[in-house]
Amino acid sequence: MVENRHKAMGLTDETVLEIYENMLMSRRVDERMWLLNRSGKIPFVISCQGQEAAQAGAAFALDRNKDYVLPYYRDVGVVLAFGMTPRDLMLSGFAKAEDPSSGGRQMPGHFGQKKNRIVTGSSPVTTQVPHAVGIALAGKMQGEDLVTFVTFGEGSSNQGDFHEGANFAGVHKLPVIFMCENNKYAISVPIEKQLGCAKVSDRAIGYGMPGFTVDGNDPLEVYQAVKEAADRARRGEGPTLIETVSYRLTAHSSDDDDRTYRAPDEVADAKTKDPIITFGAYLKETGVLTDELEEQINKKIMQIVNEATDYAENAPYAEPESALRYVYAEQEGEF
Numbered sequence: 001m002v003e004n005r006h007k008a009m010g011l012t013d014e015t016v017l018e019i020y021e022n023m024l025m026s027r028r029v030d031e032r033m034w035l036l037n038r039s040g041k042i043p044f045v046i047s048c049q050g051q052e053a054a055q056a057g058a059a060f061a062l063d064r065n066k067d068y069v070l071p072y073y074r075d076v077g078v079v080l081a082f083g084m085t086p087r088d089l090m091l092s093g094f095a096k097a098e099d100p101s102s103g104g105r106q107m108p109g110h111f112g113q114k115k116n117r118i119v120t121g122s123s124p125v126t127t128q129v130p131h132a133v134g135i136a137l138a139g140k141m142q143g144e145d146l147v148t149f150v151t152f153g154e155g156s157s158n159q160g161d162f163h164e165g166a167n168f169a170g171v172h173k174l175p176v177i178f179m180c181e182n183n184k185y186a187i188s189v190p191i192e193k194q195l196g197c198a199k200v201s202d203r204a205i206g207y208g209m210p211g212f213t214v215d216g217n218d219p220l221e222v223y224q225a226v227k228e229a230a231d232r233a234r235r236g237e238g239p240t241l242i243e244t245v246s247y248r249l250t251a252h253s254s255d256d257d258d259r260t261y262r263a264p265d266e267v268a269d270a271k272t273k274d275p276i277i278t279f280g281a282y283l284k285e286t287g288v289l290t291d292e293l294e295e296q297i298n299k300k301i302m303q304i305v306n307e308a309t310d311y312a313e314n315a316p317y318a319e320p321e322s323a324l325r326y327v328y329a330e331q332e333g334e335f
């Protein structure tokens with residue numbers, strides 16, 4: 001038996017199993033999207049594969065009934081944990097009218113769902129960062145108990161939006177958690193050519209906030225860091241920058257061929273640290289997961305993914321006449 005780390009952190013067996021299920025659901029939805037793309041059924045995929053542990057660990061450390069999330073395009077695990085369903089994600093993949101993010105108007109990965117406080121984002125990377133800071137400012141001014149959680153890639157942490165948002169949050173001690181999902185690439189550009197500093201988290205000191213780099217393949221380590229950041233934010237002590245280090249296991253998107261810029265050995269090596277495998281092994285070693293339970297969970301997840309796929313594939317597209325809806329103001333009652 002290995003050391004039971006989750007118990008020491010105050011997490012129950014049920015919670016860590018939920019975290020694992022979230023990771024597995026994210027992976028299976030993503031894998032299905034690739035199959036659908038390669039068989040010509042959906043136009044585009046941008047993957048969460050390799051980042052599920054960071055996403056699940058973080059989301060479970062937040063208050064999923066109160067906090068606001070401003071995810072970026074790979075955050076399948078975050079949005080699932082905040083209440084988006086596999087069916088919702090598939091509706092977006094197929095660009096159907098019922099897609100909660102945009103009614104089939106935006107590319108997949110532009111998650112938005114008002115009822116779950118998932119705030120929609122734009123395609124220019126990092127624009128969600130100042131939005132998260134603004135929501136935190138509004139919450140503070142209105143005396144609301146909320147934290148905003150915003151994610152972005154390490155390449156995107158070079159955009160001005162990150163620096164302006166981080167500085168403003170630092171000055172005003174706003175309840176924001178900045179989480180950089182460092183997957184070592186920005187499309188074809190490797191980490192060594194992206195940053196002048198050693199770690200993304202080194203930037204925190206410049207904005208007057210604590211910065212931490214954690215193992216993005218370990219959901220428990222991420223959980224701990226985000227929990228402490230959320231507690232700090234709720235105490236009025238301001239923002240935190242967390243960098244989760246993992247590896248992008250797929251090409252950048254379904255329109256990219258990563259064989260042109262990285263060696264197959266590098267990807268194969270990263271797959272040995274795949275968080276789905278390593279966290280599954282941890283749960284087995286601590287006696288939380290058995291072979292039978294694993295089989296049951298897999299079966300349940302595949303059934304949900306199959307149902308979501310069928311539903312979305314058969315769902316109607318938006319009416320062409322509705323194309324300008326949400327672009328121009330409409331008469332009251334028209335929506």
Ligand SMILES: Cc1ncc(C[n+]2csc(CCOP(=O)(O)OP(=O)(O)O)c2C)c(N)n1
Nearest residue numbers: 123124125152153154155156183185186187
């Ligand atoms: C402002 C802006 N510049 C460029 C792009 C094109 N683009 C989309 S994703 C991406 C790479 C982002 O890399 P990173 O932030 O590391 O995120 P990752 O995709 O690796 O998760 C780029 C350059 C964009 N969408 N917006």
Ligand SMILES: [Mg+2]
Nearest residue numbers: 153183185186
């Ligand atoms: Mg990246």
